[in-house]
Amino acid sequence: MRPSAVAKRRGAIYSDNMGQQDFIAVDWGTTNRRAYRLREGVVIDSMADGLGVTAVSPGGFEQEVAQLRARLGDMPMLLAGMVGSNRGWVDAGYAATPATLEQIAAAMVTPMEGVRIIPGISHVADGRGDVMRGEEVQLLGAMCAGLAPRDALLCQPGTHCKWAWMTDGAIARFVTAMTGEMFALLKNHALIGQEMTGDVSPGDAFADGVRDGARGDVLASLFGVRPASLLGLRARADAASYVSGLLIGADCAAHAAGERVHLLADPTLGAFYASAIAQLGGLAVRIDSQAAFIAGATRLWETMT
Incomplete structure (x- = not known):
C-alpha cells in the first residue's frame, strides 16, 4: 500500500486541540528547513537550519519533529516542501491544477498524530508534466494576503525557477x-x-x-x-x-x-x-x-x- 494511503488512516491531527491558537508551520526543503510558530498569522518564534530532508537519516523524521517541538512548543504542525516527496518522510502526492488552498487542505496526509504534510501541485500540458512542492504555499499565500492580484503571473527564482499563472486565486498552470x-x-x-x-x-x-x-x-x-x-x-x-x-x-x-x-x-x-x-x-x-x-x-x- 502506498505510504500516503497508510498515513491517511491514522486519524485526525490533535483532534482535541484543533481550536488552539498556535501551530508550527515548516518549510522543509531538500537542503534547508525553516520553522515558524504562528498565532493568528503572526510569527511568535522561528528557527532555520540546514537540515533538509536529505540530511535526515531513515526513520528519523519523528525524532526531528520532537526536536522542533522542543524548540518551538508542543503543538500541531503543518509541513510543506520536499518532506512530502518520495525522497522525504511520506509521499503526500500531488493536487492537480487548477489548485486552490481548499483542495490542498483536503488532500493533506497525516504521518503521525499532530502532524500534517501538505501535498505538492502537478500540471500537465501538451504532453509535458511539471510538479512543485512548497512553492504552492507561497503562491496561494500571496493571493490570501493581497500581496498580488488574484489573476497574476508570479515567479519564484531559484535552483528550479517557478513561473505560475494564477486565475481567480488558484494556481491555473505553471512552468519550472x-x-x-x-x-x-x-x-x-x-x-x-x-x-x-x-x-x-x-x-x-x-x-x-x-x-x-x-x-x-x-x-x-x-x-x-x-x-x-x-x-x-x-x-x-x-x-x-x-x-x-x-x-x-x-x-x-x-x-x-x-x-x-x-x-x-x-x-x-x-x-x-x-x-x-x-x-x-x-x-x-x-x-x-x-x-x-x-x-x-x-x-x-x-x-x-
Whole structure:
C-alpha cells in the first residue's frame, strides 16, 4: 500500500486541540528547513537550519519533529516542501491544477498524530508534466494576503525557477526552469566553467547576457563564452555575470517578456530577475516570500480548523 494511503488512516491531527491558537508551520526543503510558530498569522518564534530532508537519516523524521517541538512548543504542525516527496518522510502526492488552498487542505496526509504534510501541485500540458512542492504555499499565500492580484503571473527564482499563472486565486498552470541548477552545472562541470571565476554582478556583462539570452540561441551563446575570453572580446572576470544573464534572460524572455511579474525571491536573486524583466520590457513587483508562506500556512490552518 502506498505510504500516503497508510498515513491517511491514522486519524485526525490533535483532534482535541484543533481550536488552539498556535501551530508550527515548516518549510522543509531538500537542503534547508525553516520553522515558524504562528498565532493568528503572526510569527511568535522561528528557527532555520540546514537540515533538509536529505540530511535526515531513515526513520528519523519523528525524532526531528520532537526536536522542533522542543524548540518551538508542543503543538500541531503543518509541513510543506520536499518532506512530502518520495525522497522525504511520506509521499503526500500531488493536487492537480487548477489548485486552490481548499483542495490542498483536503488532500493533506497525516504521518503521525499532530502532524500534517501538505501535498505538492502537478500540471500537465501538451504532453509535458511539471510538479512543485512548497512553492504552492507561497503562491496561494500571496493571493490570501493581497500581496498580488488574484489573476497574476508570479515567479519564484531559484535552483528550479517557478513561473505560475494564477486565475481567480488558484494556481491555473505553471512552468519550472532549471535556471539556477544549469548555472551551477556549467560553472562546476562544463569547459566554460574555467572562465566563470568572477563574481556575478548586475552590470554590463549581465545585461549583455540578458540580451543574448532573449535571441533564442542559448547553446551557441554558451559556447561563445570561451572564445570571447580567448579573443579578448570580454574580460574573463565578467564571464560568470554574462552566463547568469544569458540563462536568466532566456528564462524571462520565454515567460515574462513585456509582462507584469510578481517576484517572490531573496533580495539578491530578485534584483537580477527584476533587472532582466525590466530590460525585456516588463515590470517586476517584489513580494516578501516569507510573508507569503506565513499567509498561506495560516489560511490552510484556518481551513482545517
